[in-house]
Amino acid sequence: MLRIKGLSKRIPGGPKVLNDISFEAYEGDFIAVKGSSGSGKSMLLKCLALQESWTSGTYLFNGKDVFKEGFLAKQKVKQQVAYLEEKPFLFPEKSGLKNVIIGSVNQTPAWRRWTGMVRSDDYMGAMDMIEKRGLLDKAKIPAKHLSGGERQRMAIARALVHGAKVIVADEPVSGLDPHAADAVLSELKDLCKNEGIIVIAVLHQGDWAERYADRILGLNNGNLVVDVYGRRLTEREKLQL
Numbered sequence: 668m669l670r671i672k673g674l675s676k677r678i679p680g681g682p683k684v685l686n687d688i689s690f691e692a693y694e695g696d697f698i699a700v701k702g703s704s705g706s707g708k709s710m711l712l713k714c715l716a717l718q719e720s721w722t723s724g725t726y727l728f729n730g731k732d733v734f735k736e737g738f739l740a741k742q743k744v745k746q747q748v749a750y751l752e753e754k755p756f757l758f759p760e761k762s763g764l765k766n767v768i769i770g771s772v773n774q775t776p777a778w779r780r781w782t783g784m785v786r787s788d789d790y791m792g793a794m795d796m797i798e799k800r801g802l803l804d805k806a807k808i809p810a811k812h813l814s815g816g817e818r819q820r821m822a823i824a825r826a827l828v829h830g831a832k833v834i835v836a837d838e839p840v841s842g843l844d845p846h847a848a849d850a851v852l853s854e855l856k857d858l859c860k861n862e863g864i865i866v867i868a869v870l871h872q873g874d875w876a877e878r879y880a881d882r883i884l885g886l887n888n889g890n891l892v893v894d895v896y897g898r899r900l901t902e903r904e905k906l907q908l
Contacts, residue, residue, distance in 0.1 A: 668691065668692065668693050668694065668727075668728075668729060668730070669691065669692040669715070669726075669727070669728060669833065669865065670691045670725075670726075670727035671688060671689055671690055671691070671715070671724065671725075671726060671727075672689050672724060672725040672726075672727070673687050673688070673689055673723060673724040673725060674687070674688040674689070674711075674714060674721060674723075674724035674726075675687055675688070675721070675722045675723045675724055676707075676710055676714055676719065676720075676721060676722050676889075677722045683722070683889060684707050684710050684889050685707045685710055685711060685714065685889045686888075686889045686890050687724075687890075687891075688711065688724070688890075688891050689891070690884060690891065690894065692833075692865050692867065693865070694863035694864075694865065695859045695860065695863045695864070695865070696859065696865050696866070696867075696881055696882065697855065697856055697859045697866045697868075697879060697880045697881050697882070698865075698866065698867045698868070698880060698881070698882045698883070698884060699868055699869075699870040699875070699876035699879070699880035699882070699883045699884070700712070700867065700868065700869045700870070700871075700883075700884050700885075700886065701869075701870065701871045701876055701883060701884070701885050701886070701893075701900075701908055702871065702885055702886035702887060702908050703871075703887070703908060705888075706886040706887055706888060706889065706908070707886045707888070707889040708837075708869045708871065708886055709837050709869065711886065712750065712835040712836075712837050712867065712869065713750065713837075715748060715833075715835050715867065716744075716745070716748045716749070716750035716835050717733075717741055717744055717745050717748070718750055721734075726744075728740070728743075728744050728747075728748075746829065746830055746831075747830055747831055747832045747833060748831065748832070748833040748834075748835060749826035749829060749831035749833065749834050749835070750835055750837070751819070751822055751823065751826065751834055751835065751836035751837065751839055752822075752837055753837055753838040753839065753841050753842070754815075754818075754842075755818055755819055755821075755822035757810035757813075757818055757821060757822065758810060759809065759810050759811035760809055760810075760811065761809065761810060762806065762807050762808060762809055762810070763797065763802065763805050763806050763807075763808060763810055763813060763817075763821045764790075764793055764794065764797065764806040764807060766810055766821060766825060767793040767796060767797060767821060767824045767825045767828055768789060768790065768793045768828070769825070792828060793824070793828055794806060796824040796827055796828050797821070797824050799824075800820045800821070800823065800824050800854060801820075801850075802817060802820055802821060802824070805817055805821075814847065815842060815843050815847060816843050816844075816846075816847030816848070816850055816851055819839055819840075819843070819851050820850065820851060820854055823851075823854060823855070823858075827858075827864075831864070832863075832864060832865065833864065833865040833866075833867070834855065834858070834864060834865070834866050834867070834868075835866075835867045835868070836855070836866065836867070836868040836869070837868075837869050838869050838870075838871070839851055839852075839855070839868055839869075839870075840852060840870070840875060841872065848875065852870075852875060852878075852879045853879075855868065855879070856879050859881075868880075877899045877900070881896065881897060882894070882895065882896050882897070883895050883900060885900070885904065885907060885908045886908070887907055887908055892907045892908070893907055893908065
């Protein structure tokens with residue numbers, strides 16, 4: 668479970684980009700984040716994944732105060748909260764399989780991962796994760812030859828091998844055709860439903876948020892102005908974003 672209380676973020680020497688954001692997320696939640704450009708959507712996700720520091724606020728992860736617990740607690744959050752970019756980085760010359768194996772930081776020493784000398788159970792675990800994503804036929808193909816949707820789903824597999832319990836995804840279907848976008852979002856939805864993964868995704872374009880998310884958070888100028896469960900946004904709520 669995530670519990671965010673009073674999250675604020677100010678750019679050093681600049682403006683405040685997040686202002687007193689508070690919400691909770693539970694196992695299996697699929698939360699969409701909407702808002703216009705510059706509303707703070709990407710910064711919110713980066714703060715949740717500790718890719719960015721917080722100016723103020725309380726971050727409870729599975730009941731523990733991350734900032735009071737110290738360095739090890741922060742490292743655990745970074746391990747279990749995966750940040751999925753719009754265009755996920757994969758080593759272009761390495762196969763999808765090797766890119767996924769690189770994610771298994773807990774099980775495999777760094778020198779083994781980089782040289783390709785991995786344990787058989789790491790190999791099988793990565794292959795199993797790839798197969799569950801429906802990408803077994805793409806496992807040995809260099810990442811540079813994968814489509815945008817396939818790269819995104821490989822990145823999801825890598826996050827899960829890494830031990831992710833939460834996936835924060837910044838515009839994960841931007842630039843994808845409708846079929847590929849549907850495959851990525853269906854994959855994320857299945858992870859929520861079947862494995863209890865929490866997904867928090869920026870889905871501002873089209874009706875993806877209404878189709879897939881259980882809950883919609885709306886940001887405007889760094890403020891949380893909309894928080895709705897199980898329904899589409901009203902026209903009035905859309906005007907607030």
